Amino acid sequence: MSDPSFSPRRAVTAPDKPALEGLEQKWSAAWDAGGVYRFDRARDRAAVYSIDTPPPTVSGSLHVGHVFSYTHTDAIARFQRMRGREVFYPMGWDDNGLPTERRVQNYYGVRCDPSLPYDPSFTPPDPSTRAGQGKKPPAVPVSRPNFIELCARLTQEDEHVFEDLWRRLGLSVDWSLTYATIGRTAQNVSQAAFLRMLARGEAYQIEAPTLWDVDFRTAVAQAELEDRERPGAYHRIKFDQAGTPGAWLEIDTTRPELIPACVALVAHPDDERYRHLFDTDVLTPLFGARVPLKAHRLADPEKGTGVAMICTFGDVTDVVWWRELQLPARAIILPNGTFRAVAWGSDGFETVDVPRAQAAYDQLAGLSSEKARARIVDLLRDSGDMLGEPRPVMHAVKFFEKGDRPLEILTSRQWFVRTMDHREALIARGTELAWHPPHMRARFENWVNGLNGDWCISRQRFFGVAFPVWYPVRDDGSLDYGRPLVPDESRLPVDPSTDVPDGYRPEQRGEPGGFAGDPDVMDTWATSSLSPQITAGWLDDPDLFARVFPMDLRPQAHDIIRTWLFSTVLRSHLEHGALPWANAAISGWVLDPDRKKMSKSKGNVVTPMALLDEHGSDGVRYWAASGRPGVDTAFDAGQMKVGRRLSIKLLNAAKFALGGSLQAGPVTEPLDRAFLTSLAHLVRECTADFEAYDYARALQRTETAFWQFCDDYLELIKSRRYGDRGEASAASATTAMLVALSTFLRLFAPVLPFVTEEVWSWWQEGSIHRSRWPEPADLEEAAGGGADVAPLAHASEILGEIRRWKSLNKVSISTPVNVTLSFAGGVYDALPVFELDLRAAGRIQDLRRVEGGDGVIVELVS
RNA sequence: GGGCGGUUAGCUCAGUUGGUAGAGCACCGGCUUUACACGCCGGCUGUCACAGGUUCGAGCCCUGUACCGCCCACCA
Numbered sequence: 001m002s003d004p005s006f007s008p009r010r011a012v013t014a015p016d017k018p019a020l021e022g023l024e025q026k027w028s029a030a031w032d033a034g035g036v037y038r039f040d041r042a043r044d045r046a047a048v049y050s051i052d053t054p055p056p057t058v059s060g061s062l063h064v065g066h067v068f069s070y071t072h073t074d075a076i077a078r079f080q081r082m083r084g085r086e087v088f089y090p091m092g093w094d095d096n097g098l099p100t101e102r103r104v105q106n107y108y109g110v111r112c113d114p115s116l117p118y119d120p121s122f123t124p125p126d127p128s129t130r131a132g133q134g135k136k137p138p139a140v141p142v143s144r145p146n147f148i149e150l151c152a153r154l155t156q157e158d159e160h161v162f163e164d165l166w167r168r169l170g171l172s173v174d175w176s177l178t179y180a181t182i183g184r185t186a187q188n189v190s191q192a193a194f195l196r197m198l199a200r201g202e203a204y205q206i207e208a209p210t211l212w213d214v215d216f217r218t219a220v221a222q223a224e225l226e227d228r229e230r231p232g233a234y235h236r237i238k239f240d241q242a243g244t245p246g247a248w249l250e251i252d253t254t255r256p257e258l259i260p261a262c263v264a265l266v267a268h269p270d271d272e273r274y275r276h277l278f279d280t281d282v283l284t285p286l287f288g289a290r291v292p293l294k295a296h297r298l299a300d301p302e303k304g305t306g307v308a309m310i311c312t313f314g315d316v317t318d319v320v321w322w323r324e325l326q327l328p329a330r331a332i333i334l335p336n337g338t339f340r341a342v343a344w345g346s347d348g349f350e351t352v353d354v355p356r357a358q359a360a361y362d363q364l365a366g367l368s369s370e371k372a373r374a375r376i377v378d379l380l381r382d383s384g385d386m387l388g389e390p391r392p393v394m395h396a397v398k399f400f401e402k403g404d405r406p407l408e409i410l411t412s413r414q415w416f417v418r419t420m421d422h423r424e425a426l427i428a429r430g431t432e433l434a435w436h437p438p439h440m441r442a443r444f445e446n447w448v449n450g451l452n453g454d455w456c457i458s459r460q461r462f463f464g465v466a467f468p469v470w471y472p473v474r475d476d477g478s479l480d481y482g483r484p485l486v487p488d489e490s491r492l493p494v495d496p497s498t499d500v501p502d503g504y505r506p507e508q509r510g511e512p513g514g515f516a517g518d519p520d521v522m523d524t525w526a527t528s529s530l531s532p533q534i535t536a537g538w539l540d541d542p543d544l545f546a547r548v549f550p551m552d553l554r555p556q557a558h559d560i561i562r563t564w565l566f567s568t569v570l571r572s573h574l575e576h577g578a579l580p581w582a583n584a585a586i587s588g589w590v591l592d593p594d595r596k597k598m599s600k601s602k603g604n605v606v607t608p609m610a611l612l613d614e615h616g617s618d619g620v621r622y623w624a625a626s627g628r629p630g631v632d633t634a635f636d637a638g639q640m641k642v643g644r645r646l647s648i649k650l651l652n653a654a655k656f657a658l659g660g661s662l663q664a665g666p667v668t669e670p671l672d673r674a675f676l677t678s679l680a681h682l683v684r685e686c687t688a689d690f691e692a693y694d695y696a697r698a699l700q701r702t703e704t705a706f707w708q709f710c711d712d713y714l715e716l717i718k719s720r721r722y723g724d725r726g727e728a729s730a731a732s733a734t735t736a737m738l739v740a741l742s743t744f745l746r747l748f749a750p751v752l753p754f755v756t757e758e759v760w761s762w763w764q765e766g767s768i769h770r771s772r773w774p775e776p777a778d779l780e781e782a783a784g785g786g787a788d789v790a791p792l793a794h795a796s797e798i799l800g801e802i803r804r805w806k807s808l809n810k811v812s813i814s815t816p817v818n819v820t821l822s823f824a825g826g827v828y829d830a831l832p833v834f835e836l837d838l839r840a841a842g843r844i845q846d847l848r849r850v851e852g853g854d855g856v857i858v859e860l861v862s
Numbered sequence: 863g864g865g866c867g868g869u870u871a872g873c874u875c876a877g878u879u880g881g882u883a884g885a886g887c888a889c890c891g892g893c894u895u896u897a898c899a900c901g902c903c904g905g906c907u908g909u910c911a912c913a914g915g916u917u918c919g920a921g922c923c924c925u926g927u928a929c930c931g932c933c934c935a936c937c938a
Contacts, residue, residue, distance in 0.1 A: 019900090227937085234938080252938050266938090300938080308938040315937065395937055442866050443933060450864095450934055558932080589932090626875085626886095631867090632931075636874060638887050641900095648900050656897030700876070704885080711902080715895090722896085800903095806893080807904035813895050843895095 003778040005746075005771055006739045007664055008763040014658045018651035020644070023754040024617050028167045036767045037081075037172040039088050041544055049085035050548040051077060052532045052581055053173070054556050054564070055092030055181055058158040059103035062165055064635060065557070067608045069587035071624035071751075073555040074171045075695040076585065078750035080552075081172065082773040088548045090177035090535045091166065095155035096186070097524035098216060098402055101463050104150045109139055112462050114519075116143035124150055144462050144497070151463040152182070165608055170617050170753045172769065179534050181527045182463065187493035189534045190527045191468040193575060195486055198469075202418050202574050203457075205481060209319045210456055212410040213400040214337025214368075218460040219414050221523060222453060223563045226401045233390035234304070237380065239265060242281040242290055249274075249282055249293065250387065252304030254395065256380060257372035258311035260287050260342070260361055261332045266321055267307045269295040274307060285385035286360040286376070287344070288352035294325050313409035315398075316452070333408050335460075339364045339372055369408070413481065415458040415467060415520070419570060423448050429569050433584055436693040437630040440558060440586040444569075447562040455567070457526040464521030468494045470501040475512045485515060489539075529567035532580045551581040558586045558630065585693050588632040611640065618752040619644035625751040628696045646703060647755040650748065653710050654759040657741045660722070664738065665731025666784065669720070670833040671795065672736035673787035675713050679705070679743050680779035680786070686747055687773070695750065702747040709740055712796040719840035739782045743774045794827050795834040801856035802842040811860075818846040820857040 031037060051073065056066055081087045105111055108124040125140060142150070159180070166173065179185060197203035210219045232254045241247040251265060262284050267274040278295045298317060299308055310321045312329045322329065330349065334340045342361055345354035360379055364372045380386035397406045419426075426448050435441045458467065470485040485501040487494050496517025500506050508514030527534075532551050537544035550572070556564060565584060572580035611620050615637070622643020627633030667673055682705045689698035714737070719725075721733040741759075749756040749768050760768035780786050798821065806813055819842065821827070828849060839847060845861050 014897095018898095227935095232937095254938075300936095304938045306938090310938095317937085397937075437867095439866060446865055446934060452935095562933080591931090628875090631875095634874060636887090639874075642886065645900065649898070652898035652901085654897085659897070697876090700885085710898090714897085715902095718895095718897095803903050804905095807891085810892055812893055813903065814893090 002781055003742070003772070003775065005742045005764055006735070006778075006782060008658075008662060008738070009765045010763060012658045012662065012763045014655045014762045018655055018758075020616050020618070020647055020651070020755060023758050024168055024170065024612070027754050027757050028170065031172075031767065031769070032167075032175070034767065036769055037087070037089065037174050039174045039177060040086050041547060043086040043547065045547050047084070047086050048088055048547050048552075049077070049080040050088035050536070050551040050553070050581075051090070052535070052551045052554045052568075053090055053092055055094040055179070055528060055531065056162060057094045057099050058155050058162060059095070059099040062162055062608055063590075064606055064608060064611065065590045067169060067611070067620060068590050068624045068627060068633065069555065069557055070166070070171055071169065071621045072585065072587050072627075072629065072695060073553070074169075074753075075621075075625055075750040076553065076555075076690070076693060077172050078753065078769055079690040079695070079773070081769060082746065082749065082771060084772070087172070088177070088535075088551075089171075089173045090179060091163075091171070091173045091175065092178065092531060092535070093155065093159045093162065093180045094524065094528060095151070095159070096181035096464055096527055097459075098218075098461060100151050100155055100182075101147075101461065102402075104147065104154055104463075105139065107154060108150055109137060110142045110147065110150065111139040112144055112147040113141040114144045114462065116141060116146075118143045118145040122146045148463055155180070155182070165612075168609070168612055168617060170621065172753070177535065179531075181524065181531075181534075182465070184493060185540075186527050186530070186534050187465045188540075189530050189538060190465040190522055191492045191494065192489050192539055193530055193533065193571065194522070194526070195468060195489065195492075197417060197574060198484075198486065200574070203415060204418070205413060205415050205484075207411060207413040209313050209322070209409050209411050210414050211398070211400075212335065212408050212412070213403045213405075214333075214335070214408055215403060215405055216400070216461065217335050219412060219456050219458060220400045220403075220407065221456045221525070222451065223455075223525070223566070224401050225398050225407070227396040228399050229394050230397045230406070231392060232395050232397070233392045235377065235380070235390050236305075236387040237309075238285060238385045238387060239282040240285075241277070242283050249277070249307055250305045251307045251309050253309050253314075254393070255311070255314050255369075255373065256386075257339075257364065257369055257376050258314050258332075259284055259309070259376065260289075260339075260357075260364065261311040261313075261330045262289065262291055262309050263312060263322070263327045263330050264291050264310040264325065265293045265307050266296050266299045266310055266325070267293065268299040268301045269297060271299070271301045271306050273301075283352060286379055286383060287357040289357070290350045290352065294321070294327075296321055296325060312411075316409065319409060329411065331411055333369065333410060335410060335412075337368050337405065337408060339367055339369075341365045369406075412460075414456050415522075416454040416456055417526075417570070417574075419451055419455045420453065422570065422573065423451065425573060426566075426569060429573055429579055432579055433569075434582060436583060436585045440561065440584070440630060443558060443561045444566065447566055455570075457523045458520040459523050460519070461521050464524065465493070465527050466495050466497065466521055467518040468492060468496065469518040470496050470504075470515040471518065473510065473512055473514045473516055477512055479516055484518075525563050525567045528564060529571045531568065532572065533575070549580075550576075550578055553583045553585060554581045555585045555587065557589065559589070561586070583693065586630045588627065588630050590627075591632050591634050606635070611637075615640035616644050616647065616754075618647045618754050621751055621753075622646060622699070625695050625699050629693055643752075646706075647752055649706075649710065650745070650752070650755050650759060653706075653714070654741055654745075654762065656714065657737045658763055661730070662734060662738070663727065663731050664735045665728060667732050667736050667739075667782055668784065669717075669729055669732040669736075669837075670787060670791060671713075671716060671837055672732050673783040673785075674789045674792040674833075675709075676736055676739055676779050676783035677787045678789045678792060679740060680776040680783070681789075683743065683747065683774045683779060684776045687776075690750070698747070699751050702744065706744050706748075708796070709744065712799065713740075713792070716795055716799065716834070716837045716841045720837060724840065725836060735782070739779065743779065746771060746774050788830075791830040791833040794830050795838050798827075798838060798856055799841055802844070802858055805856075805858035809860075814843055816843045816845045816861045818859045818861055819844045819848070820859075821847070821849040822851070822855055822857070823849070 344357040471479040536549040623639035686698040717733040
């Protein structure tokens with residue numbers, strides 16, 4: 001026989017009362033000790049299957065959705081490993097960026113104050129004494145290096161918790177291949193890739209209007225935006241026409257507080273109401289600033305009065321108008337979201353009544369947008385410049401996805417990566433990539449086509465990868481941004497706030513003729529977009545890189561196609577001129593019973609560890625693997641119970657198959673041959689399913705077939721197997737049963753790693769997870785050549801009729817009966833093949849047949 | 863407003879060249895059957911969202927509509 005695992009490789013050790021309890025601990029320890037999932041880097045690229053594992057955010061908590069999607073990836077990994085591929089399956093931790101900063105602030109009760117010096121003896125407040133005190137004490141200010149130390153400390157603790165869960169769930173990752181997005185390798189790769197983009201002109205720095213979060217005080221990218229419905233109000237405002245007393249224009253605005261930042265009004269070029277006034281001036285209310293009425297196609301005559309106010313900057317359309325109409329800027333909002341102090345009349349803008357403007361503005365200075373709005377409404381009401389009362393409206397407002405207040409648009413100096421130039425090429429990359437399921441590609445294309453600017457990658461934060469750049473300080477103390485000083489790649493990673501550029505001395509920091517470090521850090525996606533390069537040893541391990549890159553699989557959820565998937569494709573395209581992986585497997589979300597996404601805020605999150613305790617890892621994995629690729633799936637504890645029962649069934653069926661005499665012999669009985677032939681078909685189909693990334697379909701097929709194996713086939717051969725019809729026919733049954741057990745175990749192994757390993761260990765050497773995936777040819781060979789599978793179906797059908805009769809007549813299944821068959825020819829032709837097995841399984845005393853008709857007549861033995 | 867997905871049994875979902883509607887769960891009834899009562903056998907359950915069209919034949923193909931979900935855009 002070609003497949004050695006068809007027969008016992010060791011003394012059989014099935015326990016009397018097999019159980020699932022404790023299998024997770026037992027086998028995860030054994031796998032670790034045996035290095036079952038250790039990557040063998042001696043294998044060449046064609047033999048390797050490499051996975052670009054998503055690094056979960058360690059500052060959050062793992063939830064059911066993680067368990068769901070990581071199980072899918074693990075099932076694929078295990079399948080590929082059994083197919084003979086050497087699986088490169090690392091695990092990463094996303095500990096970089098804002099979520100970690102926020103968690104550290106809350107956990108330790110600190111806030112980062114970059115102006116403070118490092119305190120080597122600093123110890124953070126004990127979190128346990130902070131909990132449950134009711135009122136929170138004020139946050140303790142700490143230096144940036146101290147703050148980063150705390151980030152590193154807390155994320156390490158979090159990572160251990162995560163790793164424990166993953167091991168318990170049975171992920172077959174190689175735990176020697178972990179990475180962290182703030183780790184040294186990630187910093188090295190991020191900085192080197194940045195310097196190379198800079199050298200190629202793909203990264204550039206510019207002072208320009210940027211989306212800005214006033215709480216985090218940082219720039220954010222388009223990909224990090226989300227809309228939220230917020231109450232607002234339209235305010236109808238009068239703008240007097242300069243030089244035409246008593247004439248005015250009216251505008252509607254939801255942001256009247258930006259009137260002091262108004263630099264023009266705008267209407268559509270074809271709007272007959274305003275055509276004659278284009279390029280004449282109006283005066284802003286309260287402030288009397290002289291601003292022009294301009295024409296622009298983006299002004300919508302249908303909206304409001306048809307005239308809009310252009311401010312610095314109310315929304316992204318303001319930016320377009322400002323740029324295309326070449327208007328001046330009049331920035332009034334500070335990075336912290338408050339109105340800055342402005343000396344009217346001294347800023348180059350013409351104002352008719354400076355003292356009045358100053359008096360009005362002084363009431364706004366220092367306020368937030370929200371408070372300034374309330375205040376200016378009072379002023380406008382008093383001055384008569386607001387017509388009627390504000391009209392409330394619900395409208396979508398742009399927020400940073402992690403932020404609490406609406407975004408502002410501020411002018412600041414930021415680093416960008418060119419994306420707009422590469423849109424067509426990226427769309428083409430998208431078509432090269434094999435998407436599972438295929439329709440997810442549309443989301444990628446949608447996003448690329450909707451991009452409206454280059455990718456802003458700099459953040460004014462602390463816990464992230466620094467830009468490896470310094471700037472010369474001019475004699476007047478200003479920075480020469482046009483001539484950045486960059487380190488040699490061999491120096492990376494560098495921290496420009498402590499390291500010194502080549503050719504300078506530390507004491508020249510900040511001095512005229514000296515240098516200053518770039519204070520910003522990279523956006524977290526600027527690092528995680530390099531996850532394939534980070535794990536594959538791009539810079540420091542070319543041998544490994546050649547064996548695993550480009551990778552085979554990127555698994556991820558659909559909500560981060562616009563961020564992680566997009567940016568990874570972009571970086572690989574720019575750096576390697578190739579896709580970073582061949583396949584993208586996109587998982588869906590886990591929905592709660594109300595069909596909403598599971599989320600913490602809704603209080604419907606079940607902790608994963610509790611689920612694993614209750615249902616067993618295999619039970620939970622079964623539920624996860626029954627969710628089809630890319631399909632949002634309802635959380636269903638019932639499915640986990642089903643998975644648990646299936647696992648128990650496997651234990652018991654194996655105990656039966658391995659119990660009693662294991663006197664093997666050639667498979668000669670036609671029913672046995674038919675069953676093994678049907679198994680060959682099953683294996684063929686499951687293999688194709690897994691190769692198409694459809695673990696769910698493979699599982700479903702295997703489960704159905706396994707159930708038929710237990711309930712029909714085993715029942716049919718039971719008596720023969722006990723030796724009732726002699727040794728040779730018993731040996732045929734025994735062999736077929738062992739072949740089937742070996743096959744089912746391996747088909748289930750990717751989804752149910754613990755119970756299959758347990759059963760495997762009863763009679764096989766080595767781990768099932770390093771065993772060979774079953775081959776249809778081996779099964780056909782074991783069957784003595786492909787056999788007709790029809791007799792199996794006939795026998796099951798007739799047995800079912802007998803069971804139905806016994807059930808309806810409420811007699812025991814072991815009650816002896818007489819049976820009369822009336823079938824067409826085909827069944828009778830096959831009857832000799834299974835008659836004896838059928839008689840035994842149905843407890844048939846007298847079996848008659850009549851011609852014609854279609855059915856089974858059952859009678860009690862009189 | 864644009865795009866994508868969905869709508870099948872009380873619930874969760876299969877249904878892949880168009881050929882008599884399926885599974886599990888739940889519910890009800892029965893059965894100690896030398897693997898398993900953490901089991902087994904059986905029963906009940908459907909205008910396949912709606913309206914047209916193509917076809918001998920449509921859950922499946924085409925057109926349109928409704929509703930649900932997601933992504934994006936708009937945000938005066």
